[in-house]
Amino acid sequence: MRKFLYGIFVLIILVSFVGCSQATQPTSETTDPNKNTTPPPIKDKNELRVAMSVAPPTLDMHKTTAVVTQQVGWHIFEFLVTLDKDYKVVPMLAEKIEISGDGKTITLPLRKGVTFHNGKAMTAQDVVASLNRWKQMSSTGRSALSKTTVTAKDEMTVQLSLEQPSSTVLPALAYPVQGAVIMPKEVIEGADEVGVKEYIGTGPFQFAEWKQDQYIHLKKFAGYQSLSEPTSGLAGKKEAKVDDLYFIPVPDAATRLAGLQTGEYDFADEIPFDNYDIVKNDPNLTSYVTKPRRYNGFIFNTKAGVFSNAKIRQAVNAALDMDSIMMAATGNPDFYRLDHGLMHQEQAWYVDSGKEQYNQKNESKAKELLKEAGYKGEPVTILGSKDYEFLYKGTLVIASQLEKIGMKVNLEIYDWPTLISKRGKEEGWNAFLSYFPLFAEPTQTIFLDSRNNWPVPGSYHNPKMLMLLDQMRATSDFEEGKKIFTDVQALYWEDVPVIKIGDMYGLIAMRNYVKDYQFFMDISFWNVAVQ
């Protein structure tokens, strides 16, 4: 008996070691391409394994504003028009963009020979069905297309009839977050309250499998019809250079990094800034600072409570020292940029108005404004969440800066879903720090237009702002529109429904064999190869 037990013990130890030595011999791995095995240190399979920080709620891009849905979805789905590297709207599934002389008709002939992943050829019927669904579901769609009818002029031409000329329709169609992607008509008709039942698009990758909490697997779409023009931003040539693309949710940042270092993943998104040195010093890894990517904003409850008073908001704006907030959030000046613009410097819409209101660091002015506004030490509830480390740290610094000008701050820390649900109610909160993705054009900025009812119905409402926004939307001339935007931004900095804190970048890293990686707006993997 004793010998028997001893034998089993030795056997277990041996098996463990055999397991270990197996791991050190990558060449002995099976290379069956249909099997999902671990990639060895040197890439011998034409696949890309991407570690992401969250899992998408759905891949139905019409449905959600979640950025992660777009990160996966835009490999599967495509848009009629898209943005080039200068954020200009250019055709994608449309062959060209024709705007009538009075600006009230936009005609979009479709590219011929484009097929969906199910083999069906794309027609104007599919586009009309897709755009109508999107218009119902997305706030960008609703505000841009509310007075627009989408019709199929013929089998391969889509026509948008506008009540008045508009500069926002095309950028809205091109904007990727909760974007106007084209799906087959049958898929749209089969959708229920949860979303579409199948993920079928025209993109360079097709949906293969979603294993909950493990991975989303996309495969190269052999029938993809690429544009021949050179790649520019999201436009031009797109090619699936890997056969398999895996999106793997790895919420733990340390695990994401460790997995990248061991070659378990080929690419990792959202590497914590603290790990910049580790990534830089690892000879197997290439790091990449993604910019522009988002900006951080301090969002007020303008509907109820202390901050419904614009003077008090101005006081906060006068007090804030943006550099120390951004520094706390990122820990490294390489990862942020102080900028007052609602649009990013890289975008043609960028204007200078309101600059003097940004980053004032003027405590005495802030105190003066508080006195004028009649602030009597009412407690201010700021919501925070540790789910996003950079927001949490930024929130702490903002809170201490508000205390310095004599505001009574009450910090409430929750998990992110709780925070989101709290901020959806009128009462119970006064402000929170969050971030905003890149917008394709200024009127998409969600907090400027009270008709978006964000963050709560009845938020910031200034008739002059609405008038300016509508004027902008009705102006098809870019320079003219930009002039109006100058006024919009100046008015925004006076009313400050949200205080823009600064542009924040992201840190991504990949194995050295990942080639030709380009970042534009968000992570994408067409045209990316492994060697």
Add this chain to the structure above:
Amino acid sequence: MGGYILKRIVSLIMVLFVVAVVDFIIIHLTPGDPAAVILGSHASEDELARLREQLGLNLPITLQFAKWISGVLQGDLGWSIFMNMPVTQAIYEHMGPTLSLTIFAEVIAVVFAIPLGVMAANRRGSWIDQGLMILALLGISLPSFLIGLNLILLLAVQMNWLPAAGYQPLSSGIFNHLKYLILPAISLGIMQGALIARMTRSSMLEVMNENYIRTAEAKGLKTRIVLYKHAFRNAFIPILTVIGLSFATLIGGAVVIETVFNIPGIGKLIVNSVLRRDYQVIQGAVLMIATSYVLINLVVDLLYAYIDPRVKYEKS
């Protein structure tokens, strides 16, 4: 025996009902809802309200509970809004990794802990005993994620012997399967092993003061026979309890370790579902864990009778 089991099962159902009610109330008292998670943080209130209505989240809470519990009684644990599949299927799909991990961790724990515990008891007071108990204390005190992260750093990142994270199903080959489980199983096994080793030692010490042990020794039996045949068998009941409890704990999903190693098991399912407010998955999974907890306890109690013939349930 039959009567005893019946009695236990009746009380078991009562326990599970209480669990279901408390579970439901706590989850629904937590702010946040699945609609906001699905639509993203920039969705407007109108869209949220529409989705809430479509998903039936606007129904009175008592009605929601009644609907859910009547489903549960018919074996239907509900529907996952987020994963768009029945909760039973979601649990089933996440059960495999947790079971593998649990069994592997438990094997590591038992294989090391029991011989070491016996050894410590046999040499009570010696440096071996003290050293082992210090190690056991460390094993209990060190958080498993700390052990896990250090193992990743050492064996995966530095030595590149084992994968840092992830999971491969058994169908991808036994070695591939185990390769991914070694580090998480060790991280978990250390803590459970430490508990079992301490229990083994103290239970053995108690038994070794008994007269029959002295008799056995006086008969001139070999130490090993005395230890394992006479002492250990009698000391085993409390050890078995600890093993059973630790197995039940692990079945519930090692939340932290599954997160650190990105293993798609029950623990991760629950954490993700809490973050997504996928109510019925949380309710279903908690109920499932509670069920396995009480069932394992029942099995352990029944095993007592098998191990120790003196234990009889009929009369109790």
